[in-house]
Amino acid sequence: MGLVCAAALLAPAFALSQNLETFEENVTEFTLDNGLHFIIVERTVSPTAHFFTLVDVGSANEPVGRTGIAHIYEHMVFKGSKTIGTTNYEEESKYIDQMDDAYSAWLRERNKFEPDEEKLAELWAAFEEIQDKAGEFVVNNEFTQIIEREGASGVNAFASTDATGYFYSLPQNKAELWFMLEADRFINPVMREFYTEKEVIYEERRQRTDSNPFGRLLEEFAATAYSAHPYKNPVVGWPSDIRNTTIKDTWEYHEKFYAPSSFTVTIVGDVDPAEMRSLAEKYFNPMEYKDPAPELLVEEPAQRGERRFIIEEQSQPIYMEGYHTVNNQHPDFQPLNLLASILTTGRTSRLYRKMVVEDQTALQVGAQNGYPGSKYQGMFINFVVPNQGVDMEDVENTLREEYQKIIDEGVTEEELERVRTNARASLVRRLTSNQGVAQTMAFAHVNGGSWKTAFTDIERLNDVTVDDIQRVAKEYIKKSNRTVGMIKNVQDDEMAENN
Numbered sequence: 001m002g003l004v005c006a007a008a009l010l011a012p013a014f015a016l017s018q019n020l021e022t023f024e025e026n027v028t029e030f031t032l033d034n035g036l037h038f039i040i041v042e043r044t045v046s047p048t049a050h051f052f053t054l055v056d057v058g059s060a061n062e063p064v065g066r067t068g069i070a071h072i073y074e075h076m077v078f079k080g081s082k083t084i085g086t087t088n089y090e091e092e093s094k095y096i097d098q099m100d101d102a103y104s105a106w107l108r109e110r111n112k113f114e115p116d117e118e119k120l121a122e123l124w125a126a127f128e129e130i131q132d133k134a135g136e137f138v139v140n141n142e143f144t145q146i147i148e149r150e151g152a153s154g155v156n157a158f159a160s161t162d163a164t165g166y167f168y169s170l171p172q173n174k175a176e177l178w179f180m181l182e183a184d185r186f187i188n189p190v191m192r193e194f195y196t197e198k199e200v201i202y203e204e205r206r207q208r209t210d211s212n213p214f215g216r217l218l219e220e221f222a223a224t225a226y227s228a229h230p231y232k233n234p235v236v237g238w239p240s241d242i243r244n245t246t247i248k249d250t251w252e253y254h255e256k257f258y259a260p261s262s263f264t265v266t267i268v269g270d271v272d273p274a275e276m277r278s279l280a281e282k283y284f285n286p287m288e289y290k291d292p293a294p295e296l297l298v299e300e301p302a303q304r305g306e307r308r309f310i311i312e313e314q315s316q317p318i319y320m321e322g323y324h325t326v327n328n329q330h331p332d333f334q335p336l337n338l339l340a341s342i343l344t345t346g347r348t349s350r351l352y353r354k355m356v357v358e359d360q361t362a363l364q365v366g367a368q369n370g371y372p373g374s375k376y377q378g379m380f381i382n383f384v385v386p387n388q389g390v391d392m393e394d395v396e397n398t399l400r401e402e403y404q405k406i407i408d409e410g411v412t413e414e415e416l417e418r419v420r421t422n423a424r425a426s427l428v429r430r431l432t433s434n435q436g437v438a439q440t441m442a443f444a445h446v447n448g449g450s451w452k453t454a455f456t457d458i459e460r461l462n463d464v465t466v467d468d469i470q471r472v473a474k475e476y477i478k479k480s481n482r483t484v485g486m487i488k489n490v491q492d493d494e495m496a497e498n499n
Helices: 002-018 020-024 069-079 089-110 117-135 142-149 172-187 194-210 213-225 239-244 247-257 273-284 333-344 350-358 392-409 413-430 434-448 453-463 466-476 492-498
Strands: 027-031 037-042 048-055 153-159 164-171 263-269 307-313 318-324 362-371 379-386 482-489
Touching: 020 453, 027 273, 037 273, 037 434, 048 172, 048 434, 069 142, 069 153, 069 164, 069 172, 069 194, 069 247, 089 117, 089 194, 089 247, 117 194, 142 153, 142 172, 164 172, 164 434, 172 263, 172 273, 194 213, 194 239, 213 307, 213 318, 213 482, 263 434, 318 392, 333 350, 333 362, 333 379, 333 392, 333 413, 333 453, 333 466, 350 362, 350 379, 350 392, 379 392, 392 466, 392 482, 413 434, 413 453, 413 466, 434 453
Parallel strands: 037 263, 307 482
Antiparallel strands: 027 037, 048 164, 048 263, 153 164, 318 379, 318 482, 362 379
């Protein structure tokens, strides 16, 4: 019964993925005069719609010394607007401005070579007093409460190296509510509860990075692998940058990067495209045109030799290595994706079979192309969580051997067809939900210039040959292009001896 239901569910999506023309009949897209782009997909499987706002700006675009500001602004967007989330914005805004001035004064003293501790305490007390006064006008979480009362589900957002996204689903008869609220929070944004929200962000950093072995390893890895490109910086930001970012800085970031032409909105569900266009013009046309966000022109220089680091701590050992590759528009991007799948996707993949099943040297293996992002030149990475007692040198030697086999002998047609099939199935799975369709098409539009590339890129996998897989392995998987990082478990006595 379960298999029959799954097949019935997948069949429409599979047909869509195979027949672009049929899918296109249900798609309406248009661009407003201010540059904001909409993609509407009629999908009548349920009386709901998914709304996804993708902004083509991420942590890679942040100013020097302001890492984490894309993530900070993403949090601010949920604070409402000049009319939502406040009892009196005119009065509240006065205290917000004073609060930023007071915090900046504290920062100037804090960042001195020898700060005056007594003066710091006075400045902080003055700041907190103004912050409390601003808080008297705040209606906590009013934006989220409004939409959840009207049936919203999956309310969330993300900031990544390459983009920032905001999304949730609503009953289709509440579409105008989405237009009204979404336009309001981007046309009339506020920096409400800015400094209290930074405490939430510090906690996110502690949970995802500082208290997480994998997070610590990934942060150190990117910082080691990249010299010039901002992919070296964590999305959540370096702690001192989070501290030093002010409301004024965040306004400047918003004005520079949140131009309407940076927005792609996808709406997928039981909606009328003509009505969606009318609502888009009504609510989003007032968003003023701005010059497009500045392009990131920094290029990572060729690596001159292998880079290595070791984190010694009481933790689960983890091994990671990576190689600089290409962005998502390069012809080699798809062969590299397939190489990653051949190595670690599924129980029959090379590294899983060798290290987890046969040798039992690893608890977990993984590979990914396009880390930490793919809009610019990303990396092909491998990670291994070794079994207890397994030496890191053995892990590394096994990876070398398996890579060398591919470089010397290539891969089989059966392996290539397996991962092609997996890639197609992955698209099919994404297209079984309104959210999956919305996000797939928005990213395809931003990355490839058209939502259609979500389908054509899959079709182009048929053009990838076993020779292509061998060629990219030879070209990119080499010592001079390699960064190696690992966490080694060191006991108390060893750590004391090293110190």
